[in-house]
Amino acid sequence: YRRRSEKHPPGPRSIPLFGNTHQLNRPSRPEYLASLTPIHGDVLYFSNPVLGHSILALNTYEAAHDLLVQRASIYSDRPHSTMTLNIDVPTEWIITVSEQGDMAHVGALVEKLFHQHIGKNAIRDYSSAFEEESRMLVHRLHQKPDTFFDQICLAVTRIILGVTYDYRSVQSTSDPVTHLEQAVSYLVQSILPGRFLINVIPALKYLPSWLPFLGDKKLALAWGKKSTKLAHHISYSQATGTAAPSFAMSMLEGKDTDDENIMMWLCASMYAGGAETTSTTLKWFFFAMMRYPEAQHTAQAEIDQVIGDRLPNLNDRDRLPYVEALIKELLRCFIIAPTALPHRLMEDDHYKGYFIPKGAMPNSLRRIVSISRNEEMYPNSEEFRPERFLEPSTKSGEFPMDPHKYVFGFGRRVCPGIDFADASLFMNITTILSTTSIAPPSGTKGSTIALPLSQHSRYGGSSTFLKAEKHV
Ligand code: HEM
Numbered sequence: 001y002r003r004r005s006e007k008h009p010p011g012p013r014s015i016p017l018f019g020n021t022h023q024l025n026r027p028s029r030p031e032y033l034a035s036l037t038p039i040h041g042d043v044l045y046f047s048n049p050v051l052g053h054s055i056l057a058l059n060t061y062e063a064a065h066d067l068l069v070q071r072a073s074i075y076s077d078r079p080h081s082t083m084t085l086n087i088d089v090p091t092e093w094i095i096t097v098s099e100q101g102d103m104a105h106v107g108a109l110v111e112k113l114f115h116q117h118i119g120k121n122a123i124r125d126y127s128s129a130f131e132e133e134s135r136m137l138v139h140r141l142h143q144k145p146d147t148f149f150d151q152i153c154l155a156v157t158r159i160i161l162g163v164t165y166d167y168r169s170v171q172s173t174s175d176p177v178t179h180l181e182q183a184v185s186y187l188v189q190s191i192l193p194g195r196f197l198i199n200v201i202p203a204l205k206y207l208p209s210w211l212p213f214l215g216d217k218k219l220a221l222a223w224g225k226k227s228t229k230l231a232h233h234i235s236y237s238q239a240t241g242t243a244a245p246s247f248a249m250s251m252l253e254g255k256d257t258d259d260e261n262i263m264m265w266l267c268a269s270m271y272a273g274g275a276e277t278t279s280t281t282l283k284w285f286f287f288a289m290m291r292y293p294e295a296q297h298t299a300q301a302e303i304d305q306v307i308g309d310r311l312p313n314l315n316d317r318d319r320l321p322y323v324e325a326l327i328k329e330l331l332r333c334f335i336i337a338p339t340a341l342p343h344r345l346m347e348d349d350h351y352k353g354y355f356i357p358k359g360a361m362p363n364s365l366r367r368i369v370s371i372s373r374n375e376e377m378y379p380n381s382e383e384f385r386p387e388r389f390l391e392p393s394t395k396s397g398e399f400p401m402d403p404h405k406y407v408f409g410f411g412r413r414v415c416p417g418i419d420f421a422d423a424s425l426f427m428n429i430t431t432i433l434s435t436t437s438i439a440p441p442s443g444t445k446g447s448t449i450a451l452p453l454s455q456h457s458r459y460g461g462s463s464t465f466l467k468a469e470k471h472v
Pocket residue numbers: 095096097110118160269270271272273274275277278281336337340341342343407408409410411412413414415416417418420421
């Protein structure tokens with residue numbers, strides 16, 4: 001009775017009994033949410049009273065910080081996903097979606113081991129690997145510039161598998177290991193709140209998949225076949241990489257856990273969390289350099305002046321403020337995880353006078369994108385302008401917020417690979433810029449990249465990238 005009489009945050013009109021979570025199940029979800037914000041404000045609520053399923057969209061940095069960071073102790077769970085379990089994703093993949101309750105000890109291990117092995121201090125240990133891989137990438141790019149998509153995937157795969165398993169045998173873009181990102185994309189889609197009916201009504205998994213409304217189950221089975229096939233390659237690489245120091249090796253030798261399943265989860269999470277995210281950001285980098293040649297030239301001039309003829313290394317970072325600003329602008333403009341991963345509220349809560357029930361998913365629906373397009377913080381936010389991070393933003397007199405503060409998520413589930421990703425982006429971008437000019441394919445004009453920034457980058461993500469790629 002209490003729960004019914006309390007007021008939830010505002011949201012669109014709901015259907016009696018069934019609420020309105022079904023309204024989110026549409027391909028144009030970000031656009032739909034954007035259209036609701038001016039009407040209902042920055043915290044939107046969607047619910048399904050019958051199934052006890054509710055989703056909270058947080059569209060400002062303040063709201064995301066207040067709930068996911070300040071109240072992290074109750075907002076750090078992950079929702080259960082029947083779709084994920086049903087697609088038969090091998091258990092190694094599930095760490096990123098594990099609920100805190102029964103997996104609390106794993107959550108603590110994630111924090112400890114990732115921090116220890118890929119945190120700020122540990123990155124220095126891998127500096128030569130980052131440098132070597134970025135140089136090899138440039139070498140391959142110069143030989144086959146038209147295959148840059150594949151070469152980026154190969155470079156990112158090699159560095160992650162190298163650091164994780166000391167597995168360095170992936171030599172070519174035809175090695176199926178470089179395409180594991182497909183499995184990751186299935187996993188990410190399978191946990192999106194409201195995306196699949198089977199996540200809302202788990203019992204549907206017991207019904208035969210030929211029933212007309214069970215498309216989700218059929219899809220899950222089809223995805224499952226593909227993911228399992230791809231994930232076998234991870235086990236293969238794990239079996240071969242044992243001699244030299246690596247993330248896997250130090251876990252095998254350490255005393256933190258002797259549960260091999262957990263070790264596998266943690267290792268696979270490195271790839272699951274780090275591969276597609278980093279490679280998609282690098283692909284957007286190529287796009288940005290073609291579309292904004294002036295930013296490319298300014299960065300190259302800075303590198304030439306500061307570094308001269310030698311190749312860059314991680315120690316050069318502090319002396320390259322424009323390159324640093326360019327990476328921030330890349331992360332801000334091309335949000336590759338626009339809705340991040342969903343969190344789950346572990347007990348009833350109140351925020352700004354509204355009641356939020358236990359189990360609600362304060363998903364980052366649109367929050368990351370909407371924060372990055374805040375006009376007060378980033379005037380002319382649709383423009384790609386690295387300079388904005390080198391000067392105070394005109395209205396507030398302060399420097400604009402560093403996108404690292406929101407692009408990698410919030411609170412206890414914040415991306416543990418943030419320093420790793422940052423080092424990898426810096427090394428690849430600086431090495432490419434110091435040796436290579438990026439231009440649209442010869443025979444075409446720069447203007448053939450017809451899409452204005454706003455149309456293809458607003459909602460980011462790799463699928464959006466693929467749409468943009470066709471136009472390029
Ligand atoms: C540009 C690169 C990257 C971006 C934009 C990114 C972004 C994110 C985001 C938004 C989340 C969800 C945070 C939340 O729920 O609040 C996440 C989680 C995660 N990321 Fe990253 N990430 C990147 C690179 C990496 C790398 C390089 C690794 C590892 C080597 C990694 C490992 C992970 C893991 C394991 C999680 C799950 C953490 C958990 O559930 O507790 N990520 N990342």
